Amino acid sequence: MFRFVVLFSFICILQLLEFWEGDMVLSIAKFVPAGLHVYQTLDGDDLTLCETEIADGEDIFVWNGVEVGGIQIPTGSDCEPLLLNVLHLGTSSEGEESQQLVESPHVFPSNAELGTVFAALSVPEGVVLINSTTSLGEESWTALAKEDLKKTFREQGLRNGSTVLIQDSNDDSSFLTKQGKWITSTNEIDWLQVKNLCQLESEEEQVKISATLNTVVFDIRTKAIKELKLMKELAENSCLRPIDRKGKLLCPVPDSYTLKEAELKPGSLLGLCPGKAPTSSQLFLFFAVGSDVQPGTEMEIIVEETVSVRGCLKIMLEKSGLSGDTWHLRKMDWCFEAGEPLCEEDATLKELMICSGDTLLLIEGKLPPLGFLKVPIWWYQPRGPWRHWHHQDQMDCTFAQGGNWRTNSTWFANTAELQQPACHKEK
Numbered sequence: 001m002f003r004f005v006v007l008f009s010f011i012c013i014l015q016l017l018e019f020w021e022g023d024m025v026l027s028i029a030k031f032v033p034a035g036l037h038v039y040q041t042l043d044g045d046d047l048t049l050c051e052t053e054i055a056d057g058e059d060i061f062v063w064n065g066v067e068v069g070g071i072q073i074p075t076g077s078d079c080e081p082l083l084l085n086v087l088h089l090g091t092s093s094e095g096e097e098s099q100q101l102v103e104s105p106h107v108f109p110s111n112a113e114l115g116t117v118f119a120a121l122s123v124p125e126g127v128v129l130i131n132s133t134t135s136l137g138e139e140s141w142t143a144l145a146k147e148d149l150k151k152t153f154r155e156q157g158l159r160n161g162s163t164v165l166i167q168d169s170n171d172d173s174s175f176l177t178k179q180g181k182w183i184t185s186t187n188e189i190d191w192l193q194v195k196n197l198c199q200l201e202s203e204e205e206q207v208k209i210s211a212t213l214n215t216v217v218f219d220i221r222t223k224a225i226k227e228l229k230l231m232k233e234l235a236e237n238s239c240l241r242p243i244d245r246k247g248k249l250l251c252p253v254p255d256s257y258t259l260k261e262a263e264l265k266p267g268s269l270l271g272l273c274p275g276k277a278p279t280s281s282q283l284f285l286f287f288a289v290g291s292d293v294q295p296g297t298e299m300e301i302i303v304e305e306t307v308s309v310r311g312c313l314k315i316m317l318e319k320s321g322l323s324g325d326t327w328h329l330r331k332m333d334w335c336f337e338a339g340e341p342l343c344e345e346d347a348t349l350k351e352l353m354i355c356s357g358d359t360l361l362l363i364e365g366k367l368p369p370l371g372f373l374k375v376p377i378w379w380y381q382p383r384g385p386w387r388h389w390h391h392q393d394q395m396d397c398t399f400a401q402g403g404n405w406r407t408n409s410t411w412f413a414n415t416a417e418l419q420q421p422a423c424h425k426e427k
Contacts, residue, residue, distance in 0.1 A: 025065030
């Protein structure tokens, strides 16, 4: 049981924030795909951390309980922000509507009405279609009735990562099958693009390969090698990797997959790359050093899914040219930031449900010892007469609106025998 009480936690934070003036409220905050969201306030001086239901690694947000930088902050699970993918028709340079779908991420409170999506996109009201998956695993689009636009995003069952399509009420929705969705017939002919990335000269840099929903990736690869007029031997040591809109090479696609199993859309661009795709018992992982990952700087590695976290860490350190025992692994989250640490060093990657395509981060610093909680504490420091303060542990976390975001990590003992819990800054 966590014997560390909220009152003592409050005292520890006061010691860290000696400059604080005015009201101070402690709230539990969590990172969601849309960013940091503030939940319940820690009330009750006699409550233990266990009774407040705070978990290991959760964030404590220190503020005045009302606003940040003059902006009122909604709190609680009811208004938890959702990160949605919104599809809509783009506009040409002349301002005219084109027939090309544009996808962009948008954040909405889960208790907001669906109709607010039109204002967010600055478009006139039209039709909202929601993407869903049938019991057979097939995708479909459902147009919402006008009265449904007054329902909230949560009431419509939308979650982080859900996709909605905004369309003029007079548009024909037939373009959906042409813009990123395989049509139902498995015999319908469509095509993929394959680009030569094998650093070998060929007459064509890129070729178009016809395919159906059930075409096997191996057949696409061998056909691309033939049409690019590359060496036949390349079929034994090459793979196909999807290329996203930003030009990043994604995880290699296993040869045995069909296009449907690989979730490849019509018109997708694939790179023909040297090296074999991982087997069914292997994982293809991206990894990087530190939490400030710049696009395109990630390294790649193929490991057995039965390798332990400790073994994977050792392999990645060797490939990075690093040494020492003061490193740990974290999985990159939806926000492309360092997420939860992989604490169970003897567990296998498979047991921790690490999948091909995941990104792991090599973070310097040891994890807290067993029996301790590492609680990050965030606070907002407005600009004021105490501006001369210089905090040794300030991180590079600045924010507009006339103030600075700062964070400290404090270790709290998780033991019933501790008579007077100690609070100290992480070194």
